[in-house]
Amino acid sequence: xxxxxxxxxxxxxxxxxxxxxxxxxxxxxxxxxxxxxxxxxxxxxxxxxxxxxxxxxxxxxxxxxxxxxxxxxxxxxxxxxxxxxxxxxxxxxxxxxxxxxxxxxxxxxxxxx
Amino acid sequence: xxxxxxxxxxxxxxxxxxxxxxxxxxxxxxxxxxxxxxxxxxxxxxxxxxxxxxxxxxxxxxxxxxxxxxxxxxxxxxxxxxxxxxxxxxxxxxxxxxxxxxxxxxxxxxxxx
Numbered sequence: 001x002x003x004x005x006x007x008x009x010x011x012x013x014x015x016x017x018x019x020x021x022x023x024x025x026x027x028x029x030x031x032x033x034x035x036x037x038x039x040x041x042x043x044x045x046x047x048x049x050x051x052x053x054x055x056x057x058x059x060x061x062x063x064x065x066x067x068x069x070x071x072x073x074x075x076x077x078x079x080x081x082x083x084x085x086x087x088x089x090x091x092x093x094x095x096x097x098x099x100x101x102x103x104x105x106x107x108x109x110x111x112x113x
Numbered sequence: 114x115x116x117x118x119x120x121x122x123x124x125x126x127x128x129x130x131x132x133x134x135x136x137x138x139x140x141x142x143x144x145x146x147x148x149x150x151x152x153x154x155x156x157x158x159x160x161x162x163x164x165x166x167x168x169x170x171x172x173x174x175x176x177x178x179x180x181x182x183x184x185x186x187x188x189x190x191x192x193x194x195x196x197x198x199x200x201x202x203x204x205x206x207x208x209x210x211x212x213x214x215x216x217x218x219x220x221x222x223x224x225x226x
Contacts, residue, residue, distance in 0.1 A: 042216030
């Protein structure tokens with residue numbers, strides 16, 4: 001079946017704009033994660049959903065970042081009033097359950113100018 | 114600070130040789146470890162995992178070794194091929210209900226012809 005799908009693949013935003021990044025996880029996967037990957041660094045955890053419940057948002061860097069998964073499948077990561085330091089690749093991953101193999105999407109590369 | 118780290122940022126090996134990529138972790142509560150491969154412009158790809166009740170696990174051309182005494186993880190790739198060129202990350206999941214993976218900074222594996 002299809003893997004994790006993210007859209008858009010690339011996004012250029014002017015500083016101060018709001019952006020919304022979409023993640024379509026693998027069908028039936030309970031767990032969904034968002035990560036932020038700066039250039040030359042490893043991914044850093046942002047937030048975790050189990051079905052529609054956001055169980056951990058400790059990695060969100062500021063209150064400008066918001067994520068949702070209202071029906072327990074597709075998830076959206078929203079960044080309000082984007083800043084240049086938000087420029088990164090945003091990766092989504094899903095797994096059947098927590099602490100099982102996580103499959104990553106190709107990511108959305110956000111550039112804030 | 115990060116609890117997972119890698120010893121070398123870049124590793125260059127001859128095609129056909131074996132590669133060993135090392136990783137140190139500091140959180141003794143971690144109970145699940147994963148190696149990911151990330152090619153340029155792509156999301157991390159699962160290679161192999163190991164749980165803390167094991168010290169060795171083998172896959173196709175890859176072996177992961179876990180030494181809990183010194184909190185060390187390694188990935189061995191046998192008979193490296195050009196397609197093995199990528200950045201390799203070790204990642205851990207802590208026990209006790211912690212969510213999400215903690216990634217190290219990565220090792221860039223370069224295969225010389």
